[in-house]
Amino acid sequence: MEKIKVIIMGLGPLGVKTVKFASRRNLEITGAVDINPSVKGKNLGKHCGIEGLSIPISSSVKEALARAKADVVILTTVSDVKRIVSQIKEIAECGLHVVSTCEELSYPWDAHSEGANEIDGTAKKCGVAVIGTGVNPGFLMDFLPTALTAVCQNVEKIKVSRIQNAQFRRVPFQKKIGAGLTLDEFEAKKNDGSLRHVGLTESIQMIASRMGWKLDRTEDIIEAVIAEKDIVTDAITIKAGNAAGVFQTGRGWSNGKELISLIFRAAVGEPETYDLVEITGEPDIRSKIEGGVNGDIATCAIIINAVKQIIRVSPGLKTMVDIPAVSFFN
16 A cells, blocks of 8 residues: 655644654655744754654645645644634645644534635635544544444434543643633633633534534533642642633533533543443443543544545545544554
């Protein structure tokens, strides 16, 4: 099998880990892009700590393509559709497929329809496919529960719980969930939209679309997990009474009935870590992953594994329920 040629765009912590994973897989990294002036021109291998990977970091996809051809861009830049539209359009116009970690792009058709339509139109015009995915959203709280309903004659409700001890996640993730903030600081960040698990509403909408459920409304409630005692780790110190993390609940309703319930709780010092899918139907299904799925490893892995499928589908903006099931390949 000929190796798929990829450019990796966005070389923050997630992008660097993706480069490390991709370099060990049946992919050929032909380019790397980052707009940060302090990174541009550096050697990718040296930047990522990989010997033998001698590729200069470019400031644009066009610049990278001038050095070597590619099939797909793995895009690990921003979380919102508004900012990623121009990035994807530029890539698509170069004739390259896109696999992105943008959380809102996982299912943008309801909450971000204008941007979704713009991306979809450009992708179809340029003959390429685009997808947003990751461990969550993109798999654990949306694709996986819909796949488990394949053995159900009837489904009345879907509940998914993702509970994590964030002590073992990247420091940027710990900051993202508000660990260490005072409760006033937590509330301020919650209110300005900078503190939340991005993608919970998109997961609800993906599930509803797949199930054929028309929702009347959705809700996304964010609360602080409060530290009951001082928590000290190698990376962070949290005083008792401050936020140790986030407790976020998403719900989807139809005709006054709650059909979808998604619970995301990530906090430093959380006593148990697991992922749980509960389907009320015929038959009932309860599937629990003890210890949970490591988010950093899984996100990098799933975007790499999605590369093989995105080059095989028809042009346009896709979601994980639109393409053939993603799996490990080598």
